Amino acid sequence: GNSVTQMEGPVTLSEEAFLTINCTYTATGYPSLFWYVQYPGEGLQLLLKATKADDKGSNKGFEATYRKETTSFHLEKGSVQVSDSAVYFCALSPYNTDKLIFGTGTRLQVFP
């Protein structure tokens, strides 16, 4: 079946630190991969996506590369800000569908 596994949080960092949140997936076929962010009291927002192997998604300084050989889609940012504090969800969408399968989420806390 299809599933997503991401590192447990919380991840606690100082401002300007480097961020990595690990995500691995299990899927049949060729899924699309996503990172969503959930700020307190708000709905999910798409952060970035990649639809095929070796694609790199990027947005707001965040990046993730679709690695088929390691079935991974790790989220990185070179210098986090306090405003990046949120819960981050890795997700996949099986080929040719728009239904999302989410990981359990990783809370990021950034302190000044």
Add this chain to the structure above:
Amino acid sequence: ETGVTQSPTHLIKTRGQQVTLRCSSQSGHNTVSWYQQALGQGPQFIFQYYREEENGRGNFPPRFSGLQFPNYSSELNVNALELDDSALYLCASSSGQGVENEKLFFGSGTQLSVL
């Protein structure tokens, strides 16, 4: 602000009761999906409606049902509530049945507590 609105924002029910949650889609969107997000978990797909017809369902029992109206707004109904139904219920709208998830917009959710 995504344009997807859900009501109510919070709701408290007792076990065995029935509940209806509502979602107003973003203008121009004809597809609505519902997700359940339990505390500390990722959202889980309940079902999707496209042009008033159910278009896929996740691993949820029949007491979870839905409707989509001609104006593409939607309802999620849950009968015979159980304690484990306590969760944040998210609605997401999109246009068409396509795979363009960048055009999938989520509402802020309804927090349901079952006592």
